[in-house]
Amino acid sequence: ATKPDGGRSGSIVAPLVTQQEFQKIDVNPPKGTRDFPPEDMRLRNWLFNHFKEVSRLFGYEEIDFPVLETEALFIRKAGEEIRDQLYCFEDRGNRRVALRPELTPSLARLVIQKGKSVSLPLKWFAVGQCWRYERMTRGRRREHYQWNMDIIGVPEVTAEAELISSIVTFFKRVGITASDVGFKVSSRKVLQELLRKYGVPENLFGRVCIIIDKIEKIPVDEIKKELGLTGISEDASEQLLKVLSVKSLDDLEDSLGGAGEAIADLKNLFSLAEKFGYSEWIQFDASVVRGLAYYTGIVFEGFDRKGKLRAICGGGRYDRLLSTYGGDDIPACGFGFGDAVIVELLKEKGLLPELRQEVENIVCALDKDLQGAAATVATALRDKGQTVDLVLESKPMKWVFKRAARVNARRLVLVGKTEWEDGLVSVKVLSSGEQFQVKLNDLE
Numbered sequence: 001a002t003k004p005d006g007g008r009s010g011s012i013v014a015p016l017v018t019q020q021e022f023q024k025i026d027v028n029p030p031k032g033t034r035d036f037p038p039e040d041m042r043l044r045n046w047l048f049n050h051f052k053e054v055s056r057l058f059g060y061e062e063i064d065f066p067v068l069e070t071e072a073l074f075i076r077k078a079g080e081e082i083r084d085q086l087y088c089f090e091d092r093g094n095r096r097v098a099l100r101p102e103l104t105p106s107l108a109r110l111v112i113q114k115g116k117s118v119s120l121p122l123k124w125f126a127v128g129q130c131w132r133y134e135r136m137t138r139g140r141r142r143e144h145y146q147w148n149m150d151i152i153g154v155p156e157v158t159a160e161a162e163l164i165s166s167i168v169t170f171f172k173r174v175g176i177t178a179s180d181v182g183f184k185v186s187s188r189k190v191l192q193e194l195l196r197k198y199g200v201p202e203n204l205f206g207r208v209c210i211i212i213d214k215i216e217k218i219p220v221d222e223i224k225k226e227l228g229l230t231g232i233s234e235d236a237s238e239q240l241l242k243v244l245s246v247k248s249l250d251d252l253e254d255s256l257g258g259a260g261e262a263i264a265d266l267k268n269l270f271s272l273a274e275k276f277g278y279s280e281w282i283q284f285d286a287s288v289v290r291g292l293a294y295y296t297g298i299v300f301e302g303f304d305r306k307g308k309l310r311a312i313c314g315g316g317r318y319d320r321l322l323s324t325y326g327g328d329d330i331p332a333c334g335f336g337f338g339d340a341v342i343v344e345l346l347k348e349k350g351l352l353p354e355l356r357q358e359v360e361n362i363v364c365a366l367d368k369d370l371q372g373a374a375a376t377v378a379t380a381l382r383d384k385g386q387t388v389d390l391v392l393e394s395k396p397m398k399w400v401f402k403r404a405a406r407v408n409a410r411r412l413v414l415v416g417k418t419e420w421e422d423g424l425v426s427v428k429v430l431s432s433g434e435q436f437q438v439k440l441n442d443l444e
């Protein structure tokens with residue numbers, strides 16, 4: 001019988017780890033994704049903390065959901081880009097799943113799941129990573145983080161007015177002003193009223209909006225062709241495109257032949273903007289449609305007034321989304337705010353914060369048999385809530401001073417043999433050079 005180790009026993013020779021067992025890996029993250037090393041993570045935390053603090057300022061509650069959802073949650077037959085780029089696959093249980101491309105469908109799912117156990121209105125916020133699978137021809141990102149705030153259960157335009165106020169609050173907190181950024185505001189009820197006027201069936205509404213949203217991205221003949229494919233008459237298409245170039249609410253009222261819901265909503269929003277104190281930030285712009293099929297009313301998007309960047313954020317009312325998932329007919333509105341364009345804008349405005357690592361103390365034993373004592377000192381400081389970088393091995397002082405500078409320590413705490421016997425440690429304040437000895441318990 002062969003020996004258990006295939007005949008190599010006797011002189012036990014540790015088998016060499018042969019080369020093929022090490023396979024050099026690609027240390028870069030997958031295409032279109034990012035790592036967040038400390039300096040990038042500090043900026044991300046700074047940004048997300050502002051998102052979350054503003055949300056809490058407005059009384060919203062934080063929620064979260066899985067980045068993985070069933071694919072069906074995002075399958076809408078409206079020709080949206082977000083659908084074409086869905087990061088979807090079949091899992092090991094042969095389930096069709098997708099990495100979420102946005103957060104709103106998950107929020108809708110959670111509201112329906114909670115059903116009668118939650119009382120309306122709900123004011124929820126989330127900051128979550130969203131994904132798209134785009135051929136990397138354009139070298140664009142496949143993931144970004146989105147800040148969302150949503151109000152569920154309020155049909156009035158006060159909801160949209162408050163959402164815009166929260167974004168304005170964020171901009172002001174990071175130093176962006178109304179001369180840097182504005183909001184284009186419109187209402188899809190304009191398109192809805194026109195489609196009804198031309199007898200276009202309701203079920204085409206989402207699709208038509210997605211086509212119209214491409215107005216500045218593809219030639220107008222292509223837009224007309226795609227509208228024609230939905231069965232809309234040439235005349236109706238002309239009218240739809242004409243209304244998008246309307247420059248004022250009064251002109252819109254004229255072109256719609258009287259004040260319908262769309263005009264009433266927009267007038268109400270503009271008067272509320274005055275009361276919230278952000279009138280200078282918003283303007284009516286009939287060409288804003290947004291690229292998500294489920295919006296049904298007010299839509300808005302934040303833009304940089306220099307026109308150099310893509311939309312900073314966007315949102316609107318989506319009163320039908322919950323019922324399309326089999327939920328009750330609950331009105332809702334919200335926005336999404338990505339983590340990419342805002343950083344480009346802050347960079348351009350010179351508003352990116354200088355964020356350094358900060359540590360109050362670097363603790364170091366002066367010889368290796370005091371390493372335990374140094375651990376005691378570190379723990380005592382940490383128990384007082386003080387941040388400590390503990391030098392974990394015996395190092396020359398030159399090394400310690402270099403590390404103290406690198407971690408931006410405020411002071412150096414040295415544990416020396418003679419002082420420690422008297423319960424003392426030596427402290428050196430690195431900015432002033434001030435030096436003193438102190439009893440460990442008195443070290444604040």
Ligand SMILES: OCc1cccc(Br)n1
Nearest residue numbers: 130131132141142143144
């Ligand atoms: O803005 C659309 C979008 C969705 C998911 C991921 C990325 Br990057 N961008």
